[in-house]
Amino acid sequence: MSDRFFLDTNIAHEFFNVAFRKFRPPMSAADAYTYFISPLRPLLKVPFSQALVFQAISIREKHSIPWYDALILAAAIESECKILYSEDFPHGRKLEGVKILNPFI
Numbered sequence: 467m468s469d470r471f472f473l474d475t476n477i478a479h480e481f482f483n484v485a486f487r488k489f490r491p492p493m494s495a496a497d498a499y500t501y502f503i504s505p506l507r508p509l510l511k512v513p514f515s516q517a518l519v520f521q522a523i524s525i526r527e528k529h530s531i532p533w534y535d536a537l538i539l540a541a542a543i544e545s546e547c548k549i550l551y552s553e554d555f556p557h558g559r560k561l562e563g564v565k566i567l568n569p570f571i
Contacts, residue, residue, distance in 0.1 A: 473509040474541040476534050481506070512541040529561055539564065 485493035485501075493501070512518065518540050526536035535554050542550045542564050550564050557568040 472511040472545050474538045512544045
């Protein structure tokens with residue numbers, strides 16, 4: 467997998483939450499293990515850490531954005547992303563040096 471792409475841990479959490487609750491049929495444990503090992507695990511490059519939490523707290527306060535969005539932006543900054551693809555931020559906005567693009571526009 468390319469070093470140009472990564473997923474924040476929160477995105478993996480959200481994926482499994484949906485897969486276990488809303489997929490029909492729900493994702494099985496065996497499928498979840500397989501899916502986590504490949505393709506998700508190689509994309510999880512930013513570990514959850516005290517520094518990440520502190521940066522997210524600062525971002526949340528500075529930009530008045532929801533907590534989980536602040537964590538995602540902090541992870542993007544930590545991984546030196548230039549572009550963050552998200553439908554949860556305003557399209558085209560630049561925050562903390564990271565350009566936000568909505569992939570659905």
